[in-house]
Amino acid sequence: MIGTVLPETGALSYLHLPEISGVKLAVEDIGAAGGKVRILEGDSGTDPDIAVETVNRLLGEGAQVIVGAAASGVSQSIIQTLYETQIVQCAASNTSPSFSTQENAEYYFRTVVTAEADALVMANNIARGGGTNVAILARSDDWGRSLSVLLEASLQELGIASKIVPFSQDAPSFDDIAQSVGQMGADTVAVLAFSEGAQILRSLLEINVPPGAIHAGAGMFDLELPSLVCPGNPADLDGLTVYGASGGDEFNERLSETVGGNIIFGGQAYDCVMVLALATLAAGTHTGPELIAVGPDITRGGQKCTTYRVCAAHLADGVDIDYDGASGPVELDEVGDTTVGRDAVANVRGGTLEVVKIEDVVLGP
Numbered sequence: 442m443i444g445t446v447l448p449e450t451g452a453l454s455y456l457h458l459p460e461i462s463g464v465k466l467a468v469e470d471i472g473a474a475g476g477k478v479r480i481l482e483g484d485s486g487t488d489p490d491i492a493v494e495t496v497n498r499l500l501g502e503g504a505q506v507i508v509g510a511a512a513s514g515v516s517q518s519i520i521q522t523l524y525e526t527q528i529v530q531c532a533a534s535n536t537s538p539s540f541s542t543q544e545n546a547e548y549y550f551r552t553v554v555t556a557e558a559d560a561l562v563m564a565n566n567i568a569r570g571g572g573t574n575v576a577i578l579a580r581s582d583d584w585g586r587s588l589s590v591l592l593e594a595s596l597q598e599l600g601i602a603s604k605i606v607p608f609s610q611d612a613p614s615f616d617d618i619a620q621s622v623g624q625m626g627a628d629t630v631a632v633l634a635f636s637e638g639a640q641i642l643r644s645l646l647e648i649n650v651p652p653g654a655i656h657a658g659a660g661m662f663d664l665e666l667p668s669l670v671c672p673g674n675p676a677d678l679d680g681l682t683v684y685g686a687s688g689g690d691e692f693n694e695r696l697s698e699t700v701g702g703n704i705i706f707g708g709q710a711y712d713c714v715m716v717l718a719l720a721t722l723a724a725g726t727h728t729g730p731e732l733i734a735v736g737p738d739i740t741r742g743g744q745k746c747t748t749y750r751v752c753a754a755h756l757a758d759g760v761d762i763d764y765d766g767a768s769g770p771v772e773l774d775e776v777g778d779t780t781v782g783r784d785a786v787a788n789v790r791g792g793t794l795e796v797v798k799i800e801d802v803v804l805g806p
Contacts (some may be wrong), residue, residue, distance in 0.1 A: 442480075444480075444508070447510065458699075459700045463708060463711040464480060464714050476718060476753065489519075490518075492515045492518050492519050506531070508532075508710065509532065514537075514582045517539070531552065533552055551777060559686075564596045566656065568596075575628075576627035577633065631658070632655060634658070652677070657681065658683075662785075682787070683786075683787045683794060686784055692711065693785075702794065715764065740763060740764050746765070782801070
């Protein structure tokens with residue numbers, strides 16, 4: 442039984458539909474192949490306190506594994522409980538590098554690449570756009586701090602100057618943040634924000650920063666963003682670039698039948714469920730130590746397979762498998778990080794946020 446801790450409400454509520462849809466598509470495919478998986482849904486609220494209450498409820502109702510939370514900071518609020526109860530947790534959208542080294546992440550893995558990949562994709566696109574002096578506006582949480590430092594390093598490797606400008610997501614106004622962009626003479630702005638990003642974008646437009654010079658992180662991949670920022674004329678945001686982890690073209694097309702154009706993290710959520718289900722078959726149990734021990738092994742070094750039906754048949758025959766999923770090869774390393782990822786790059790065109798390309802990223806040697 443899978444418990445989901447995803448943001449039905451809160452600052453990342455627009456990620457709920459693609460992630461829960463990815464989970465449900467995986468459950469549908471598993472069921473069609475004869476497998477049995479149930480979902481217990483829960484709201485993270487994009488709030489650590491709400492997430493803790495939700496996890497306790499889900500465990501009390503019999504959840505054997507957890508998918509979520511969406512935000513890295515929210516996952517940090519529940520990871521100790523899951524560590525102590527030896528419940529395996531898979532995150533589809535946590536990109537903070539912190540999980541790679543902390544001791545209480547023993548039962549944690551993720552199907553999304555770390556922020557290092559986001560930083561590389563963003564930096565390369567900024568370079569292609571001619572950016573030479575970048576203001577990195579970063580929310581003051583685990584995700585914002587880690588991604589801003591990695592983006593700064595990636596830009597430096599490309600010979601591009603940058604400066605990190607941290608902000609409190611609870612600030613009543615972001616006009617001072619926008620003014621700092623003008624003071625440093627930045628020709629490009631990277632905005633690492635959640636829902637407060639709409640207000641930041643309005644402040645930037647008011648000081649005449651062109652949308653084409655603005656690059657936004659995954660926390661702002663909201664199809665309603667143009668209307669939120671420019672309610673009278675969403676096309677005033679044309680040129681803005683937004684990034685987010687994605688599935689492949691074939692899966693995205695299938696997912697879009699449910700979610701429209703907001704496909705980010707849907708493939709990663711699908712793969713969380715698939716890896717958990719296949720690991721349960723391989724281990725013969727859902728208990729934490731056994732499940733987490735086989736999880737990485739089924740994503741590398743064996744017979745390639747891409748569906749639950751085929752992968753399960755191989756396992757039944759005693760064949761080692763290498764699951765390749767909706768989000769890519771899903772090569773999990775010894776700490777539960779995937780080393781291969783896929784990012785969607787979207788632009789606002791005619792007042793609509795549209796995916797314009799998918800970029801694959803490989804980390805490590």
